[in-house]
Amino acid sequence: xxxxxxxxxxxxxxxxxxxxxxxxxxxxxxxxxxxxxxxxxxxxxxxxxxxxxxxxxxxxxxxxxxxxxxxxxxxxxxxxxxxxxxxxxxxxxxxxxxxxxxxxxxxxxxxxxxxxxxxxxxxxxxxxxxxxxxxxxxxxxxxxxxxxxxxxxxxxxxxxxxxxxxxxxxxxxxxxxxxxxxxxxxxxxxxxxxxxxxxxxxxxxx
Numbered sequence: 001x002x003x004x005x006x007x008x009x010x011x012x013x014x015x016x017x018x019x020x021x022x023x024x025x026x027x028x029x030x031x032x033x034x035x036x037x038x039x040x041x042x043x044x045x046x047x048x049x050x051x052x053x054x055x056x057x058x059x060x061x062x063x064x065x066x067x068x069x070x071x072x073x074x075x076x077x078x079x080x081x082x083x084x085x086x087x088x089x090x091x092x093x094x095x096x097x098x099x100x101x102x103x104x105x106x107x108x109x110x111x112x113x114x115x116x117x118x119x120x121x122x123x124x125x126x127x128x129x130x131x132x133x134x135x136x137x138x139x140x141x142x143x144x145x146x147x148x149x150x151x152x153x154x155x156x157x158x159x160x161x162x163x164x165x166x167x168x169x170x171x172x173x174x175x176x177x178x179x180x181x182x183x184x185x186x187x188x189x190x191x192x193x194x195x196x197x198x199x200x201x202x203x204x205x206x
Contacts, residue, residue, distance in 0.1 A: 006147040007157040010131070015043065015158060017129040018122075018150075025125070031105060035121055037086075037093050038104050038113070042155045044083040045069070046176050049115040049152040053104050057097040060090065071178070078178050118152045126150035 010018070023036040042052040051069050059068040065087070066079040082090065097103055102112035113121075127138050131150055141149055156177070163173050174182050 008147055008150055008154050009161045010150065010154055010158040012162065014129070014131055015155075017131065018125050021125045021129045022121075031093075031096065033089070033093055034104055034113075035125070037089060038118070039122070039125075039155065040086050041067075041090070042152060043159050044086055045080050046156045046159050046178070048156065049118055052152070053102075053113045053115055053118050055103050055112075056099075057094060057101050057103055058099045060094060060103070062087070062091050062094070069178075080178075115152070122150055122152050122154070 019036060019040060022039050023033065025032075025035050038052060041047065042049075045067060047069065051071070054070060055067070059070070060082070061068070062082070065082050067082055069078050069080050071077055094103065104113045105111075106113050106117065123141055124138070126132065127136075127141070132141070132144075132148075136144070160173055160177060163176065164170070171182060174184075
């Protein structure tokens with residue numbers, strides 16, 4: 001999926017609701033925290049759907065503190081620093097996996113969760129977390145406008161927006177997103193107003 005401006009952005013409150021529902025899920029009892037770790041890791045490291053679901057145990061280097069991300073758009077692979085807010089949880093979760101194993105296994109096959117499967121889970125948890133109006137049923141989601149639906153890409157998009165709202169320079173956001181050119185980042189997020197940025201500076205002032 002191409003980067004898009006109209007992907008739905010989640011507030012931090014909505015994101016936390018999504019994580020709570022995922023953590024309580026019994027979707028895969030053998031790996032009870034799979035979906036919680038998947039969603040949190042995708043958000044904190046700005047992963048694309050395909051990059052996240054295809055991670056193997058060998059791609060996570062806890063000793064040196066990085067994730068080897070296999071670029072989902074055919075570009076260069078990258079080492080991404082493991083966020084301190086999830087490191088301990090990832091270390092505990094990974095104890096169940098051998099080196100070559102995918103860390104987000106599928107419930108219905110011997111390989112990893114597919115991008116389509118991740119999309120289904122995000123839709124389900126967003127519904128369960130109350131991120132849609134009460135009159136909307138699961139079967140109605142496909143009929144909603146694209147910008148009102150929650151996708152795995154919403155996590156990457158939301159992190160970018162949160163960083164910019166906090167006053168993070170566009171150049172730094174570019175690095176986190178692993179865009180080759182700053183123009184790509186500006187084209188997607190350059191619509192944020194000066195009022196947005198000014199507000200964020202007030203919020204982080206000490």
